[in-house]
Amino acid sequence: MRDVAVVGFAQRQMKDFDGSPSMAELLVPILAECYEQTGWAKKDIGFWCSGSSDYLAGRSFSFVSAIDAIGVLPPVNESHVEMDAAWALYEAWLKIQTGEVDTALVFGFGKASAGVLRRTLTLQLDPYTMTPLWPDTVSLAALQARLGLDAGLWDEAALAEVVNRSLTDAEKNEYAVRAGGSSVGELLARPMFADPLRKHDCAPVTDGAAAIVLAAGDRAREANQRPAWITGIAHSSDGLHLGTRDLTTSGSAQRAAAAAGGTDGVQVAELHAPFSHQELVLRSALGLGDDVALNPSGGALAANPMFSAGAIRIGEAAKRIWDGSADKVVGHATSGPALQQNLVCVMEGRN
Amino acid sequence: MTVAFDYTRSTGPVIGRFLTGLRDATIVGGRLGDGRVAVPPPEFDPVTHQAVTEFVELPDTGTITSWTWVSEPVAGQPLGKPFAFALITIDGADTPWLQAVDVASPDDIETGMKVRARWAEERTGSVTDLVFVADDGNAPETATPAGGTEDVGLIVTPVSLDYRYAASPEESSFFRGLAEGRILGQRCPKCRKVYVPPRGACPTDGVPTSEEVELSDVGTVTTFCVVNVPFLGQRIKPPYVSAYVLLDGADIALQHLILDIPAEEVRMGMRVKAVWKPRDEWGTSIENISHFAPTGEPDADFDSYKHHL
16 A cells, blocks of 8 residues: 555635635635645646535536636546545545555535525435435434434433534634534524424535645655645445434444544544534444544534535544644545445554 | 426336335335335345345334424425424334324424324325324225326436526626626636636636636637527527637637528638627626627638637
8 A cells, every 4th residue: 555645735615605606716726725735736736536516516517617727738637526525535545546646636616505405415315215205404314313312322412512512613713604602501592493403403504615635655745744644544335225224323434434444542533424413423433532632623513515524524634633733633524314425534643 | 597307217126116005005115134124115135235025015004213393394395384204114114214294393293103194195106195194093094096007117206406606706797798798708817818708717727817808799600510409498490500609809619609691501610790689688698699690701711710629
């Protein structure tokens, strides 16, 4: 295996992006920031991979317009996934492993505010037995939350604690679209939205984009003084039917964490949990103890741009390695209804 | 803007059996490798990955395993008012099924509650053929007879999504220009190429295009196609010509119609001019230009547009 590290990361998150759904104009400054961090130019990037969805943009081949932001003359080596950019990062990591390239830039973008996000996302469900009912993502997460409440795995106060900690931490995150802690009591006094979930239990609809630069060996050391070396990365998926898996646990997150070498010694975890109870599910699936700092960025409850929020978790975790505040971190991304698909990326710093 | 499409899907032996059951007001489960009964029946066992081949007819009653209250329903959901989505374990089944429950308020539903199906009068073989209601113990209503005898082999699932589009700053100035009868492009500061409509970034250099350039409404046909095929929403009777017009001063061609000339006479290099609609019909749209028509000038040399094909 080649040593591959995260060496660059830039993001933008906002409530409502006033621009086109192809978001090329938002990606230009993000890519410029990646060049500045690494000291590289377009020609130094061996492979490009993006994550986005036409269902969000409401137009076909929207990722092709986004490529304008790269500038493709001479032509670039490029690919796309209809998933969060964390999976684009996985593809780029594999591409570097093949030895074909030494560097890659992955990016994700999505203008969720153009449509009704919780409705648009019903199109990721089984089209025969689910989509005709238009089961919105918030309802599906709420069904999952109640299963855990009824089973005594968590209570409403535990959900409010996750929210309070996340929104308090989000005060320090300039990209948070929702921030400001209060108290468990105050949060529980707010009305239900999708009983048993309140609005603050659900990630805010967010527009945004992000980019991550990967590099192998000496190229990584040349671009970053303390690269975040990827020591384990894996992803896994659970079945299509909600009824045939235990929604109070996440088998796929557990398998991904195991395949990534486990999380022993991890000091900081950035978990992509778009609903408060999902952080509790993930924490247990990834085997993270009480001594692990969870989502210091505020996590997805503070901002959750579709198709980049997972990659942002990896970028935020990598930043803790770069600044020397941690030696071992994990970034996690999820996709699909009720934590169906999960990706785990373990990174370490070396002195 | 609304993007809509009706997907026609074949159902296969497992989902087809399940949907045929719903059409006939019967809930059909499938037996998994470990003996459990799943509703809906999956085509393949989620653990052993073996095909599911054994079906079990079940009653149309069950128990709420989990529920949530949909306080603000979205378009297409089964009830046009606040309702509950629930995971319902059908009597005799072992895995819960996602369905809608028609109750008046979240106070009228709880985990463990008994429910029964309320079948639609006209059923097509769809999960929308029924919703669940509280089972008050009274004799269930008898469902109307099935509407067909053939198995449900195909279903149509309409998908319709609404989008609210915002124009980028570059697109905004383009559309505002059109409202004044002007065609505005933008020049890349690096390669000096002029793009119309302007884009968020130069696709060659990946830098924002900043300098605005007003273009002529006269140009050259670089390539074209004759539309012979009728399609839904077509506004002109075929045959007609859709072409790429390279406006004088631009480096990228604009797609538009070529009319006022028989389709077979349109050619590469032909010089054309925009025919604007009457001014009182203008909006912020490229449709302010009705079409392009020949200017009568001699054709442009191939060399003058060969790099723009």
